Amino acid sequence: MLYQITHTTTYHYNETVPQCHNIAMLTPRNTPTQSCNSFSLHISPQPAISEEYTDFFGNRLHCFVIEQEHETLTVTATSVIKKNGQAALSVPYSITSWESTRDMLAHSTGNMLDEKQYSIADNITKANAAVQEYAAVSFWPGRPLYEAAMDMMQRIYTDFKYTAGFTTVSTPIAEVMQERKGVCQDFAHLAIACFQAMGLAARYISGYLETIPAPGKEKLKGVDASHAWFSVFIPGMGWVDFDPTNNKIPDEQYITIGWGRHYFDVVPLRGVIMSSRNHTLTVSVDVKRVDMY
Numbered sequence: 001m002l003y004q005i006t007h008t009t010t011y012h013y014n015e016t017v018p019q020c021h022n023i024a025m026l027t028p029r030n031t032p033t034q035s036c037n038s039f040s041l042h043i044s045p046q047p048a049i050s051e052e053y054t055d056f057f058g059n060r061l062h063c064f065v066i067e068q069e070h071e072t073l074t075v076t077a078t079s080v081i082k083k084n085g086q087a088a089l090s091v092p093y094s095i096t097s098w099e100s101t102r103d104m105l106a107h108s109t110g111n112m113l114d115e116k117q118y119s120i121a122d123n124i125t126k127a128n129a130a131v132q133e134y135a136a137v138s139f140w141p142g143r144p145l146y147e148a149a150m151d152m153m154q155r156i157y158t159d160f161k162y163t164a165g166f167t168t169v170s171t172p173i174a175e176v177m178q179e180r181k182g183v184c185q186d187f188a189h190l191a192i193a194c195f196q197a198m199g200l201a202a203r204y205i206s207g208y209l210e211t212i213p214a215p216g217k218e219k220l221k222g223v224d225a226s227h228a229w230f231s232v233f234i235p236g237m238g239w240v241d242f243d244p245t246n247n248k249i250p251d252e253q254y255i256t257i258g259w260g261r262h263y264f265d266v267v268p269l270r271g272v273i274m275s276s277r278n279h280t281l282t283v284s285v286d287v288k289r290v291d292m293y
Helices: 098-107 114-115 129-136 145-159 173-179 183-199
Strands: 001-017 020-024 036-044 047-055 060-066 069-085 202-209 225-234 238-242 254-260 269-273 277-292
Touching: 001 269, 020 069, 036 060, 047 183, 098 145, 098 225, 129 173, 129 183, 145 183, 145 238, 145 277, 173 183, 173 202, 183 202, 225 254, 225 277
Parallel strands: none
Antiparallel strands: 001 069, 001 277, 020 060, 020 269, 036 069, 047 060, 202 225, 202 254, 225 238
């Protein structure tokens, strides 16, 4: 299956901006479940400097500088993605317990450095007592890690209400835990905090989710969304993705852009402008299936 993704971000400034520096993380990764057939980035105004590089986590980033006066900045990323099937479901179900995985990570002396880094919490995913207590419910003695991860995903879906606008990217996990509501990035952060509290490795996944219109309705352009979910390292299975917002193992409708410890490792577009005034932001995402032939 092929998807064409168009992601347009537009900043409207309340005064003329003479210069801005930006980093865009909009290039989909090549993974066992997908391959990026093509990618283009159109920036207006035209950047004076534009460079591409790979970050610590293997994500592809574009750094660009605009050195002319402008009142609007528009960044449009266009990708064509081929989905290769859901690799996580094609490997045997692992009965490895969560305790043995925890001990494996804790005692690793070099052969699991990539996985181990995702078991260490920082300020964004640090669990308080309430989060630790919530996490422990899914991890009874001897329980297979895959089964515990499924249970955690289902519990967050059931116990927390999706509430757009209640949180921001800076809302602490403790507040999400107390209020029992948030959005996809909050639920991903919460899940990661729960796994790290148990000594396990979990990472934040940023990407897109195709929306399907109601029967008889035409799909509207630009209504698809950036999305976030989490992934857990399970011995014998590798990294397995879980979406607590929809209580679903990600399938062909999910397109991965990148991953890191949390949202701030995978911000789609960030930058610095020479201005003291406010600005408005609009984002449009269109995920469209295209013929393979």
